[in-house]
Amino acid sequence: MYEDSDLLVVDKAAGMVVHPAPGNWTGTLVNALMGRGSELAEGGGPDRAGLVHRLDKETSGLLIVAKSDIAHQRLSAAIAARRVIRRYAVMAWGHLAADTLSVDQPIARDPRDRKRMAIVSTGKNARTDFRRLARFASVDLLRAHLYTGRTHQIRVHLSSVGHPVVGDDVYGGGGGRRLAALPAKRHFLHAAWLQFHHPVSGEQLDFRSPLPDDLHRSLAALGESPELYADPDPLTTFGFYNFPA
Numbered sequence: 015m016y017e018d019s020d021l022l023v024v025d026k027a028a029g030m031v032v033h034p035a036p037g038n039w040t041g042t043l044v045n046a047l048m049g050r051g052s053e054l055a056e057g058g059g060p061d062r063a064g065l066v067h068r069l070d071k072e073t074s075g076l077l078i079v080a081k082s083d084i085a086h087q088r089l090s091a092a093i094a095a096r097r098v099i100r101r102y103a104v105m106a107w108g109h110l111a112a113d114t115l116s117v118d119q120p121i122a123r124d125p126r127d128r129k130r131m132a133i134v135s136t137g138k139n140a141r142t143d144f145r146r147l148a149r150f151a152s153v154d155l156l157r158a159h160l161y162t163g164r165t166h167q168i169r170v171h172l173s174s175v176g177h178p179v180v181g182d183d184v185y186g187g188g189g190g191r192r193l194a195a196l197p198a199k200r201h202f203l204h205a206a207w208l209q210f211h212h213p214v215s216g217e218q219l220d221f222r223s224p225l226p227d228d229l230h231r232s233l234a235a236l237g238e239s240p241e242l243y244a245d246p247d248p249l250t251t252f253g254f255y256n257f258p259a
Contacts, residue, residue, distance in 0.1 A: 022052070023221050024079060025074075028071075032069060044063055055085060056086075065079060070203070072181075076100075078208070084213065092213070096161055097211070099207070099209040100159070100205065103156075103157065104202060106154050106187075107178055108153070108177045117142050118139075121140040121164040121165070131164070133174050141161040141162055142162075145157045151238060155233070155252060166185070170185060179203055180194050193235070194236055195231050206225070
C-alpha cells in the first residue's frame, strides 16, 4: 500500500505467515519481500528482517515493515510508546454487556499447552479496548484498539470474557463456521486501520484496509442481510473510522 526508502506498508492476506519459523521456513511475507529484492532493516534478525510488529497467520490486514535500521529503531520505539495506532475489525460470538469494553489482563504462554497463549498472572501486561459497531442475532461486530501487541492478544482477551473471535479454532470460536460462511481455519479478524508518524520525515500517515472478500461475505451471512455484501465499504457504513479511540 505504501513504500519509500525507509519503510513499506503491506496489506497481508490471510493464510500467509509473516516470518520464517519451524514448519514455515518458506512462503512467508519476509521471504516474499526479500525475494523481490527489498532491502530490509537488520534490527529484527535475519528471520524477522524489517519486522516491527506481526500479524497471526489467519489475520489479514495492515503491517509495517522497516527498510532502514533507523526506521526500525524509531518505529519499534513508537510502538512501545503506544504512538502507533492499530485498530482491528473483529466479529465475536455472543454479545458484550455494554457497547464498550476494556480488557487489561497479562498474557503469556499457556502453561498447559505451549502452542497457545493465556491470561497468566505473571505474563506481560496487555490491554485491548473494544467498541461495538453492530449487534446481530448471534454475534457482535467490534472495533479493537491495541495498546500492547502480545501474541494472539485480541483472540485471548475476547476468549477470556466469553466472546471468542468467530472462526477461531484455537480459542473456542471455531464452531458455527458454516453459519459464519468462513473458509477453513479463517477467523474474523482484520487489521483495518493504521496511523503513525513517518519515522524519518515525521509526516502523519493513515492507512485503511477494507474488509477482504471472505470477511465481507461472512459479515453478510452473520448479519442475515445480502445487502451488506453489496455495500462496497461496510466498515465505513458501521462507523469503524468515526468513533473516538
